[in-house]
Amino acid sequence: MQFKFRLGTKTYFGTDCVKSNKEEIAAAGTRCMIVTGRYSGKASGALDDVVSVLDELSIDYYVFDKVENNPSLENVEAGGRAAREFNADFIIGIGGGSPLDASKAIAVLAVNDMQPIELYKNSFPIQPLPILAIPTTAGTGSEVTPYSILTRPDIETKMSFGNDQTFPKVAFLDARYTTSMSRDTTVNTAIDALSHAVEGYLTKRSTPLSDALALESISVFGSCIENLVNNDFDMDMREKLLYSSMLAGMVISQTGTSIVHGMGYPLTYFKDVHHGKANGLLMTEYLKFNYDCQTEKINNILSALKIRDLDEFEKVMDRLIVNDLKLSEDEYEKFSRQSEKHKSVNYNLKPVTYDDILNIYKKSLNK
Ligand code: NAP
Numbered sequence: 001m002q003f004k005f006r007l008g009t010k011t012y013f014g015t016d017c018v019k020s021n022k023e024e025i026a027a028a029g030t031r032c033m034i035v036t037g038r039y040s041g042k043a044s045g046a047l048d049d050v051v052s053v054l055d056e057l058s059i060d061y062y063v064f065d066k067v068e069n070n071p072s073l074e075n076v077e078a079g080g081r082a083a084r085e086f087n088a089d090f091i092i093g094i095g096g097g098s099p100l101d102a103s104k105a106i107a108v109l110a111v112n113d114m115q116p117i118e119l120y121k122n123s124f125p126i127q128p129l130p131i132l133a134i135p136t137t138a139g140t141g142s143e144v145t146p147y148s149i150l151t152r153p154d155i156e157t158k159m160s161f162g163n164d165q166t167f168p169k170v171a172f173l174d175a176r177y178t179t180s181m182s183r184d185t186t187v188n189t190a191i192d193a194l195s196h197a198v199e200g201y202l203t204k205r206s207t208p209l210s211d212a213l214a215l216e217s218i219s220v221f222g223s224c225i226e227n228l229v230n231n232d233f234d235m236d237m238r239e240k241l242l243y244s245s246m247l248a249g250m251v252i253s254q255t256g257t258s259i260v261h262g263m264g265y266p267l268t269y270f271k272d273v274h275h276g277k278a279n280g281l282l283m284t285e286y287l288k289f290n291y292d293c294q295t296e297k298i299n300n301i302l303s304a305l306k307i308r309d310l311d312e313f314e315k316v317m318d319r320l321i322v323n324d325l326k327l328s329e330d331e332y333e334k335f336s337r338q339s340e341k342h343k344s345v346n347y348n349l350k351p352v353t354y355d356d357i358l359n360i361y362k363k364s365l366n367k
Pocket residue numbers: 036037038039040041043044067068069070071095096097098099101136137139140141142145146147148149158177178179180181182185189192275276
């Protein structure tokens with residue numbers, strides 16, 4: 001047995017964990033830039049809680065609430081500039097994956113004299129500002145991963161950077177902040193978390209320790225399926241989904257994702273499909289494609305979910321997400337060419353060709 005496991009984030013989980021652990025905020029610095037979206041910080045109640053702690057601690061703050069969904073390089077460049085102008089010495093990210101990912105880029109750009117494109121060099125001469133992360137979706141696990149996934153119009157896709165320097169220093173997970181999500185955001189983000197656990201479990205880079213976390217994440221997700229398909233969202237389910245997505249984030253922080261994510265990016269970039277939904281549309285065919293090569297592991301996934309077989313899995317996914325996408329033949333080919341070049345292809349245990357990718361797309365979206 002041989003593996004590396006590293007996690008740079010101190011994690012607090014539970015109701016009111018921001019206020020009960022305010023000494024972490026006090027220790028982080030004296031000038032805070034809050035990075036959030038236009039809506040999520042306020043709607044979730046997290047922004048109010050953070051501001052009240054900052055006021056109590058007499059910490060100066062500036063709210064940058066301009067993070068776009070699937071943030072672009074220009075968007076994080078503006079955030080980096082704002083952090084410099086404010087002379088921030090730490091960042092609190094509040095939101096879904098978009099604001100949390102943006103926080104990581106902003107933390108780097110605030111102190112390093114570099115163009116946003118240079119983030120992809122993945123080496124930062126000056127240590128990025130410390131980041132405290134507060135998720136308001138239960139999906140990306142970005143609060144415990146080093147990754148920041150940004151939109152790159154120059155190469156027409158989304159691309160991630162991140163290294164040990166970009167792990168959030170502290171994560172506060174309070175499921176109350178996820179209750180304001182709409183039904184679709186709740187379901188799409190939950191499916192993103194499942195996709196992280198599943199891909200992390202099946203990738204070549206999985207380890208015994210990441211597998212244990214992945215199966216736990218999948219099993220907790222499984223215990224929420226009935227609530228999800230019946231739109232019966234109680235606090236118990238919210239808390240479980242947040243726990244499951246955190247575990248899945250810990251998995252991918254070791255293993256990375258796989259071809260579902262690689263193939264999902266063109267759907268988000270060109271067709272504006274939510275990240276989690278894009279993964280959900282592709283997941284069944286990805287599992288069917290890999291079944292002969294990873295039968296035992298895929299059966300373990302199904303058992304953890306308490307689902308009989310892949311046909312039943314497909315039915316569950318069809319109840320959760322509606323496929324309203326229609327791709328032209330040109331789009332299928334363009335997206336397949338792009339996905340074929342994505343690094344995740346190298347991490348799928350079963351070799352993947354252009355034709356395999358094209359087939360997965362068509363079987364997933366042409367039903
Ligand atoms: P998101 O893009 O952060 O948010 C989607 C929408 O939900 C936004 O309109 C957001 O509002 C709203 N929202 C978020 N929390 C809410 C709440 N509690 N109440 C009401 N509305 C809320 O969605 P996401 O799925 O969490 O993140 C997706 C991004 O994360 C993608 O860019 C993806 O590539 C990335 N990602 C990162 C990792 C990683 O490891 N770092 C892993 C997977 C995915 P606002 O407009 O106010 O934000």
